[in-house]
Amino acid sequence: MTAEITAAEADLANRFPHEPFATRHNLAGHPLFSLPALARLAKTLPRDRVEYNAGDLEPGVKPEDVPTLDMSAEEVVRRIEQCNAWMVLKRVEVEPAYRALLEEVLTGVAQKLGHRSLEEAGFYDIQGFVFVASANATTPFHVDPEENFFVQIHGPKFFHIFDNRDRSFLTDEELEMSPSKHRNKRYDPSYEAKAQVFSLQPGDGLFVPHLWPHWVRTGDSYSVSMAITWKSPRAERLNTLLRANGLLRKYGFPQPAPGVNPVMDGVKIAAYRALRTAVEPLRRTEGMRRFLRGLVFGRQANYYYREKKA
Ligand SMILES: [Fe+2]
Numbered sequence: 001m002t003a004e005i006t007a008a009e010a011d012l013a014n015r016f017p018h019e020p021f022a023t024r025h026n027l028a029g030h031p032l033f034s035l036p037a038l039a040r041l042a043k044t045l046p047r048d049r050v051e052y053n054a055g056d057l058e059p060g061v062k063p064e065d066v067p068t069l070d071m072s073a074e075e076v077v078r079r080i081e082q083c084n085a086w087m088v089l090k091r092v093e094v095e096p097a098y099r100a101l102l103e104e105v106l107t108g109v110a111q112k113l114g115h116r117s118l119e120e121a122g123f124y125d126i127q128g129f130v131f132v133a134s135a136n137a138t139t140p141f142h143v144d145p146e147e148n149f150f151v152q153i154h155g156p157k158f159f160h161i162f163d164n165r166d167r168s169f170l171t172d173e174e175l176e177m178s179p180s181k182h183r184n185k186r187y188d189p190s191y192e193a194k195a196q197v198f199s200l201q202p203g204d205g206l207f208v209p210h211l212w213p214h215w216v217r218t219g220d221s222y223s224v225s226m227a228i229t230w231k232s233p234r235a236e237r238l239n240t241l242l243r244a245n246g247l248l249r250k251y252g253f254p255q256p257a258p259g260v261n262p263v264m265d266g267v268k269i270a271a272y273r274a275l276r277t278a279v280e281p282l283r284r285t286e287g288m289r290r291f292l293r294g295l296v297f298g299r300q301a302n303y304y305y306r307e308k309k310a
Helices: 009-014 035-044 073-078 096-112 189-194 233-250 262-284 286-297 299-305
Strands: 021-025 050-054 085-089 124-133 138-142 147-154 157-161 196-200 204-208 214-218 223-231
Touching (some): 021 147, 073 085, 096 147, 096 223, 124 233
Antiparallel strands (some): 021 204, 124 223, 138 214, 157 214
8 A cells, every 4th residue: 555645736736835625644554653563663763863851841831841852762762652742753765665655645746746855846855753742632733844744643632833924923133043942832822813724633643834833732542643744945045044044043143034035145145054064074974963962052052952851
């Protein structure tokens, strides 16, 4: 059976890639997402690609108030039905079986969009993020630097998403990117009046546009989901600019929002890419990635290494 995502033709034609829309998929029950398979995966991935903490949070929780868990990653997955946890397994495409699945699904989507290949559809740098969470767990309010098809695999989930074209949720400064910024963003309960809420059951999903803020909660049983992500050239360019602006602000040179000065935008993107290319060969090991994050962005950049409550 081919793993696939399906969506209404009108949504693929008119909403993609600028607005969210509901999808269906056939990954529920797939053996790569059983708890034993995910426990093995949690044990295999490098430590900086597994993040977990207590699950029963408010959507606007302050990053420093998120309680950590004193358990191994593998144990969290095995005990997910009891341990009140939230976990993300990042970059699961490093495992060939997961990579093949991600590519199979996105190739199908590319074809439905009328393209002959992943590249032609703009599906570059394909990455998978698997979320394993206990009942009544919350992923706080945040934005992601990539587009994704989110697939619900086990248990119910409620996905609250907010229009990124509306600057009343997050300011231009808050959208700038830096490893020293915690992923969680400032949130106000009054935002809910403008939320679009997708109630997901296994087999359901949605398309999440680039940088649209969202928060997510599980229902009355444990949940397994996956974000199937890629970077289109358009998203990658904007990310580079938001990282350059974040870095320049850190060193005392705040910048206008993307698009205000297109010529300077181009200069900053070229400079940041040159810097990144020079550093990339050093980022092959976890130790070096950790060291470089700390050097450029400060100690806070390694916040997710905290394992025990301070
Ligand atoms: Fe997200």
